[in-house]
Amino acid sequence: MMFDELGLRPELIRAVSDAGYSTPTPIQARAIPVALDRKDLIACAQTGTGKTAAFLLPVLQRLAAGERSRHPRALIVSPTRELAAQIGEMALLYGGHLRVRSTVIFGGVGMEPQTRRLRRGLDLLIATPGRLLDHLGRKQVYLGNVEVVVLDEADRMLDMGFLPDIRRVLAVLPVTRQNLFFSATMPGEIEELIRRTANDPTTVEVTPRATPVSAIQQVVHPVAMTRKKDLLASLLKRSDVGQALVFTRTKARANQLVRRLEHSGRRVAAIHGNKSQSARTRALDGFRSGRIDTLIATDIAARGIDVDGISHVVNFDLPNVPEDYVHRIGRTARAGSSGSAISLAAPEERAQLAAIERLVGKAIPSQTLAGFEVGPSVAGESGKPARRRQGAQRRYPGMGSARPVAADGAVKRRPRRRRRQPAA
Numbered sequence: 044m045m046f047d048e049l050g051l052r053p054e055l056i057r058a059v060s061d062a063g064y065s066t067p068t069p070i071q072a073r074a075i076p077v078a079l080d081r082k083d084l085i086a087c088a089q090t091g092t093g094k095t096a097a098f099l100l101p102v103l104q105r106l107a108a109g110e111r112s113r114h115p116r117a118l119i120v121s122p123t124r125e126l127a128a129q130i131g132e133m134a135l136l137y138g139g140h141l142r143v144r145s146t147v148i149f150g151g152v153g154m155e156p157q158t159r160r161l162r163r164g165l166d167l168l169i170a171t172p173g174r175l176l177d178h179l180g181r182k183q184v185y186l187g188n189v190e191v192v193v194l195d196e197a198d199r200m201l202d203m204g205f206l207p208d209i210r211r212v213l214a215v216l217p218v219t220r221q222n223l224f225f226s227a228t229m230p231g232e233i234e235e236l237i238r239r240t241a242n243d244p245t246t247v248e249v250t251p252r253a254t255p256v257s258a259i260q261q262v263v264h265p266v267a268m269t270r271k272k273d274l275l276a277s278l279l280k281r282s283d284v285g286q287a288l289v290f291t292r293t294k295a296r297a298n299q300l301v302r303r304l305e306h307s308g309r310r311v312a313a314i315h316g317n318k319s320q321s322a323r324t325r326a327l328d329g330f331r332s333g334r335i336d337t338l339i340a341t342d343i344a345a346r347g348i349d350v351d352g353i354s355h356v357v358n359f360d361l362p363n364v365p366e367d368y369v370h371r372i373g374r375t376a377r378a379g380s381s382g383s384a385i386s387l388a389a390p391e392e393r394a395q396l397a398a399i400e401r402l403v404g405k406a407i408p409s410q411t412l413a414g415f416e417v418g419p420s421v422a423g424e425s426g427k428p429a430r431r432r433q434g435a436q437r438r439y440p441g442m443g444s445a446r447p448v449a450a451d452g453a454v455k456r457r458p459r460r461r462r463r464q465p466a467a
């Protein structure tokens with residue numbers, strides 16, 4: 044399948060070729076024709092699948108065709124500022140050969156410049172829910188001309204508590220419109236929202252997000268919670284570590300980590316919800332340009348970060364939600380390059396590790412690093428104190444049960460032990 048077989052206008056085909064894409068990704072190949080048909084669409088696809096172009100290209104095509112209006116004719120709602128900004132950039136890129144006016148509005152920055160841009164007239168509005176409602180409340184934006192609405196990362200919006208805001212936004216849109224819903228997962232609330240909103244939608248699904256890209260090398264390093272910072276500092280010194288994205292569970296831990304790594308020779312920055320918008324933008328731009336080589340992030344702040352060339356994703360803390368593991372590690376090994384996902388697992392995180400392994404359907408190879416052994420009190424699977432040496436591939440003591448692990452990490456089923464028959 045080629046881009047010119049999807050029904051896109053030549054200007055858009057030229058733009059994707061400018062962007063360097065030769066063939067559509069699976070989500071693009073399947074979603075674009077449906078969206079071009081002006082049908083409602085439900086697309087299950089995670090970041091990294093090319094989903095942004097899957098909705099932007101048909102939206103741009105629709106905008107290029109219709110009559111211009113002062114008010115937006117297409118609305119894209121995105122959960123985070125970073126994601127909204129990225130969609131805005133992609134809209135400029137893909138719309139480069141069309142006369143489509145777009146603007147991005149999100150919170151954390153002044154309203155006034157946004158209001159001015161809204162007043163100037165536009166075709167495509169890309170917004171985060173809260174700020175959009177602010178502008179709506181002040182009657183600074185009129186959505187009565189919207190012909191197509193995109194909800195991007197709908198499941199994230201649910202996680203972040205935006206569902207009521209989304210409902211309020213949808214309520215002011217014209218009833219006759221096209222709905223394009225994108226979500227990595229389909230929690231019940233999102234299904235319910237879609238059932239109430241969409242009109243005979245077509246569902247398109249690509250690789251379930253619970254399957255991490257096979258190009259990503261995954262490893263778990265058992266380590267005591269208190270030694271994680273030292274372990275990370277020594278990992279980051281390895282010569283194969285280029286751009287590293289490090290996830291922490293909390294903002295406070297992200298800040299602590301920045302302080303610990305500041306004198307490690309790495310160029311470190313953090314992004315999380317307490318940072319100002321300009322600090323976040325600076326950190327992200329720095330990471331993208333390579334000026335910063337270690338970006339420390341919390342899950343929410345990292346939503347939708349799309350940076351190529353990340354060599355390592357480090358789970359400094361394991362995520363509480365196993366799906367986040369897949370989300371996190373999918374940031375590396377982009378576009379056919381290789382990548383590593385390293386997880387630091389403290390004994391108190393064994394439940395999270397077990398949940399992640401259940402989700403990905405295999406045991407993640409575990410490797411205890413010399414000098415970071417988890418204390419002699421923890422016995423290995425054999426019951427004897429485990430011998431630790433650098434490079435030893437073994438299961439984390441006591442974690443994930445004593446299932447045998449093949450070299451490829453696949454879990455072999457143990458022959459079931461016969462249950463003793465209860466006495467009659």
Ligand code: AMP
Nearest residue numbers: 064066067068090091092093094095096
């Ligand atoms: P997304 O899933 O929208 O976050 O896109 C992930 C990455 O894939 C982005 O860096 C896009 O620039 C890139 N991309 C999107 N479509 C294609 C394509 N057809 N071929 C190659 N790369 C693409």
